[in-house]
Structures are given as structure tokens and as C-alpha cells.
Amino acid sequence: MNNEVNGxxxxxxxxxxxxxxxxxxxxxxxxxxxxxxxxxxxxxxxRDYPESYLDDPVLKSLATAMVxxxxxxxxxxxxxxxxxxKYAIYGAAExxxxxxxxxxxxxxxxxxxxxxxMPDAHQGYGLPIGGxxxxxxxxxxxxxxxxxxxxxxxxxFDITEEFxxxxxxxxxxxxxxxxxxxxxxxxxxKYKAEHEVLDRAEFNMNAFVKxxxxxxxxxxxxxxxxxxxxxxxxxxxEKADAALNVPAGKYVALxxxxxSRGFGATVAGQYTRLAKSICKLPQEAINLPYLDMNSEAGQxxxxxxxxxxxxxxxxxxxxxxxxTAAIGGNVLAKVENHHNFAWKEQLDGEEVIVHRKGATPxxxxxxxxxxxxxxxxxxxxxxKGEANAINSASHGAGRKMSRTKAIQNITHQQMTAILKExxxxxxxxxxxxxxxxxxxxxxxxxxxxxxxxxxxxFTPKIVRMAxxxxxxD
Numbered sequence: 001m002n003n004e005v006n007g008x009x010x011x012x013x014x015x016x017x018x019x020x021x022x023x024x025x026x027x028x029x030x031x032x033x034x035x036x037x038x039x040x041x042x043x044x045x046x047r048d049y050p051e052s053y054l055d056d057p058v059l060k061s062l063a064t065a066m067v068x069x070x071x072x073x074x075x076x077x078x079x080x081x082x083x084x085x086k087y088a089i090y091g092a093a094e095x096x097x098x099x100x101x102x103x104x105x106x107x108x109x110x111x112x113x114x115x116x117x118m119p120d121a122h123q124g125y126g127l128p129i130g131g132x133x134x135x136x137x138x139x140x141x142x143x144x145x146x147x148x149x150x151x152x153x154x155x156x157f158d159i160t161e162e163f164x165x166x167x168x169x170x171x172x173x174x175x176x177x178x179x180x181x182x183x184x185x186x187x188x189x190k191y192k193a194e195h196e197v198l199d200r201a202e203f204n205m206n207a208f209v210k211x212x213x214x215x216x217x218x219x220x221x222x223x224x225x226x227x228x229x230x231x232x233x234x235x236x237x238e239k240a241d242a243a244l245n246v247p248a249g250k251y252v253a254l255x256x257x258x259x260s261r262g263f264g265a266t267v268a269g270q271y272t273r274l275a276k277s278i279c280k281l282p283q284e285a286i287n288l289p290y291l292d293m294n295s296e297a298g299q300x301x302x303x304x305x306x307x308x309x310x311x312x313x314x315x316x317x318x319x320x321x322x323x324t325a326a327i328g329g330n331v332l333a334k335v336e337n338h339h340n341f342a343w344k345e346q347l348d349g350e351e352v353i354v355h356r357k358g359a360t361p362x363x364x365x366x367x368x369x370x371x372x373x374x375x376x377x378x379x380x381x382x383x384k385g386e387a388n389a390i391n392s393a394s395h396g397a398g399r400k401m402s403r404t405k406a407i408q409n410i411t412h413q414q415m416t417a418i419l420k421e422x423x424x425x426x427x428x429x430x431x432x433x434x435x436x437x438x439x440x441x442x443x444x445x446x447x448x449x450x451x452x453x454x455x456x457x458f459t460p461k462i463v464r465m466a467x468x469x470x471x472x473d
Contacts, residue, residue, distance in 0.1 A: 010024050027059055027062045028043075030058035030059075030404070031058065041430070042404070046066070049183065049225055050063040051146040052403065055402060056403055057402060058402075059404060079282070080110070081108045084104045084108055085107040085108070085115065087114065088388040088389055091119025091120075092117075094439060094447075099123045103121075105285050106285075109288060111135040111136050111138035112134070112135055113347060113352050114134040115134065116132040116390050117130060118358075119444045119448055120395065125287055126140070126287035126357075127355060129145075129398070130395070131143075131355075134345075135352060135353045135355070138298075139290060139291050140275075140290045140291075141272040141275050141301060142268075142272055143342065147265065147268075148309060149260045149309030149310070149312035149338050149341055150260070150340040151309075151312055151316060152256070152257050152338075152369040152395075153255070153316035154253055155253060155320050155333075156253045157252045157332065158251065158330045161251075161252065168461070172425060172462050175231075176427060176464065181228070182224070182225050182466040185219070186219040195220060197307075202303050203307070205303055205304070212263050216261070216311055219262055221314075222258075223319070225465075227396075227465075228258040228466065229257050230464050231255050231463040233252075233253055234250050234251070234252060235251055236250045237249060237250075238457075241455055243382075244367075252329070253458055255460075258315060260308040260309065261311075263311055267301075271291070272287075274297055274301075275297070278297065305342065313336065313338070335367045335380060337360055337368040339357070342355045345391070354392075356395075358396075359394065360395045361383065361392060362451050365382060365385075366382070366383040368381050370441075370445070372397050372438070373397055373435040373438045374429070375419060375422040376460075379441075379455075380457075386451050392451070393452045396444075397444050403432035406431055406433075410431045410437065414436070415435075418435055424461060424463060426463050427462070429463070
């Protein structure tokens with residue numbers, strides 16, 4: 001197999017001379033079964049989204065170095081508690097040791113009040129993905145995550161399943177026309193979107209945030225890479241839902257998943273570095289530095305985080321507005337929820353900061369969307385307000401296979417076969433996002449019966465994701 005990739009190839013796709021390039025070349029040795037094109041495509045993706053590969057056995061050293069590149073080493077000055085505070089775990093049988101270990105470390109922070117681990121949990125960076133952590137007067141940038149305010153948005157239309165099946169070509173055409181994916185993707189000239197979020201006063205809070213305003217403007221209405229998507233599908237309500245005012249039946253629905261793009265990622269990186277310089281923790285907790293909410297840095301991050309969350313919401317609103325106008329029909333209901341965020345909430349009579357990194361708010365009566373995979377169903381849910389879960393639920397199925405393992409073990413033919421079996425049309429994506437790389441969403445939902453009530457079931461039909469270059473057709 002001709003898979004020889006050298007330093008010049010990596011320099012050509014954006015790598016720079018130095019330690020990172022050396023780690024990238026070393027990582028190639030673990031990709032011997034990949035083609036040259038697959039290696040270049042994969043390492044390009046790591047360059048753009050290193051946080052997605054922090055748990056990958058082949059690429060974690062490279063990804064970790066990229067994320068930490070600008071962070072100076074710090075001394076151990078803040079001690080962790082010797083006792084691990086108890087926390088609720090849902091679906092423990094399917095959660096890997098790495099996620100449990102990360103959560104246990106977070107429960108030893110001196111500012112921690114309570115925690116919970118959702119059934120889709122897997123190892124992340126700092127706080128595990130699927131981790132919920134309540135802290136006292138402290139905000140943890142990596143407890144929020146890199147993709148600040150990443151969210152789900154669902155629009156339910158008064159369009160029948162029969163109409164959709166007879167007009168799939170139109171739905172696919174409009175989906176391609178009005179969405180854009182991937183690192184750096186955006187709109188220019190007359191195609192740039194407008195939204196009041198760009199006029200928010202918080203953009204003027206300091207020079208760092210201000211210089212991100214132009215990037216935010218160009219990427220407004222676009223979607224990221226990795227597991228982000230926009231898809232058409234059919235949602236079924238087995239019984240009428242009075243709160244949403246939707247009768248029982250099947251309807252065409254639009255579902256999107258994406259976050260705050262380059263704006264949010266840059267904010268996350270800046271304030272994590274700042275937190276590391278201020279809050280010096282032992283090595284096992286090195287990626288959980290926190291900012292005092294009474295400090296200038298803590299207040300700046302809080303404002304920037306909320307701005308990034310509102311910006312992510314604006315991106316979804318623009319996507320849904322464009323596609324609603326393109327396909328016609330009336331929107332019967334719209335539901336939106338976010339993860340990778342922190343909220344001020346009451347817990348046992350005390351105000352705490354609740355971090356939900358890859359976890360969905362599920363307070364009593366709160367609506368949310370929990371997707372499966374490109375072929376597995378997603379669920380429209382209503383929270384039950386379970387106190388032990390800190391009013392939270394999973395944000396999806398969760399990965400059971402790393403990205404490199406998925407590419408190594410799942411063939412193009414297998415992926416094509418499962419898409420055909422489920423009658424799903426896929427635009428973009430690579431084998432790292434294959435349905436087989438994810439946990440069984442039905443098992444995940446069964447593990448959180450006490451957390452949410454299922455209101456509707458969404459079945460994907462036409463899925464668009466970023467093209468990572470690894471597909472063969």
C-alpha cells in the first residue's frame with residue numbers, strides 16, 4: 001500500500017516546523033493500514049479539531065500537544081481533596097474507565113459541590129464528555145469544553161412523510177444549497193448572513209473578543225466538522241403533545257447539531273490558558289483549572305461564554321430559517337437545547353455553577369433533543385428534573401470506538417451497506433462517523449428513564465456532515 005507521507009506533505013496542509021510536526025510524523029507509524037490520502041485527510045482533521053482526538057490511542061499525543069501548545073507548565077499549588085465526593089452514574093456498565101477516572105478527579109476539586117455522569121459518557125479533556133459538575137463560585141473552561149454552546153435544534157413541519165418521500169431530490173438539493181461545513185467554512189459578500197447577535201455589546205468587552213467579531217460574522221450560519229450535522233428526517237409523535245400543540249402523527253423535521261465555530265474555540269483556548277496561569281493544579285487535574293467568578297478573568301469568560309452560546313444559537317436559527325423558506329410549509333414546533341455550557345442554578349438552596357460538558361439540561365418540563373447516529377433514531381424528550389443527575393441527561397449516544405479505530409475497522413462497503421439498510425442518504429462524512437462507532441442509543445435511553453420522558457422519535461433520512469476526504473465515492 002502506498003501510504004508514505006512526509007514532512008513536506010504535512011507542511012502543505014498547514015502544519016509548522018517543530019514539536020507538533022514531529023509528533024504528527026510519529027503518529028503516522030500507527031496508521032500503517034491507511035492509504036496516503038486517508039492519512040493526510042485524517043491529520044488535516046486533527047489539525048483543525050484536535051479536541052476530537054484527545055481520547056484516540058494513536059493520535060492523542062499529537063492532539064494533546066496541539067491543545068496545550070500555548071499553555072505554560074505550572075507548579076502544583078492547589079491541593080485536591082483526598083476523598084472523592086460521591087456522584088451519580090447512569091449506564092455505568094457501558095462507561096469506560098478513562099471517563100470514570102476523569103470524573104473522580106473532578107470530584108476532588110476544592111470548588112466541587114456535586115457531580116453526575118451520563119450514560120453516553122466517554123473520556124474527554126479535563127471533564128469527561130457526558131460529565132456534569134456543580135461548583136461553588138468557580139467556572140472551569142474545560143468543564144464547558146472547546147465548542148462552547150454546541151447545541152441541537154429541531155423544527156417540526158406540517159409536511160407529511162408521503163410528501164417527503166416523493167420529493168427527496170428537492171430536500172437534498174436545498175440542504176446542500178443552504179448549508180456549509182468544516183473548519184474555516186463561512187460565507188462572504190452577499191451570501192453573509194445578518195443577525196443581531198453580531199451587534200452585542202459584549203464584543204467590545206476587550207480587544208481579544210473584539211478581534212474575533214469578523215470571524216464570527218463570516219462563519220455565521222455555517223456548521224463545524226466532526227460529528228456536526230444538518231439532516232432531514234421524520235419525527236413521530238405516538239400521542240398528541242399539548243405543550244407543543246402537535247397532534248399525534250408523523251411529520252417532516254429538520255435537525256441540526258453544531259456550535260460556536262471558530263469564535264467559541266478561540267475563546268475556550270484563550271481562557272483555558274489564562275486559567276492555567278492563575279489556577280495551578282496537580283498533574284492529574286492539570287486540565288481542570290478554574291476561574292473565580294468574582295475575578296475579572298472569571299467575569300470576562302462568563303460573558304464571552306454566554307455570547308458564544310447565543311452566537312451558536314444564531315447559527316442554527318439562520319440554517320433553519322433558510323431551509324424553511326426553501327422547502328415551504330409551516331413550523332408546528334421548534335425545540336433547541338445546548339450542552340458544552342455552564343449555568344447558574346440552585347442546588348440544595350445554594351447557587352452553584354453547573355457545567356454540562358456533553359450533557360443536556362433536563363429540568364422538570366425542559367425540552368431537549370438526544371440524537372443517535374446517522375442511521376439510529378434521535379429522541380425529543382422532556383426532562384423529569386432528577387436531582388441526583390443535577391437535572392441533566394445524555395447529549396447523544398456517545399462514542400464506543402475512537403476515530404482511528406473506526407477508520408481501521410469499518411470499511412467503506414460496510415458503511416454504505418448500513419446506510420442502504422436504513423434508507424439514509426449521506427452527504428459528506430467519513431468512516432470515523434460511521435454508525436457502528438457509536439453506542440446503542442436505545443440502551444443509552446433505557447439507562448436514563450428516570451431522567452427524561454420521550455415525546456417523539458426522529459428517524460434520519462438525508463444527512464449532511466463535513467467531508468473529511470476519506471470517502472471513496
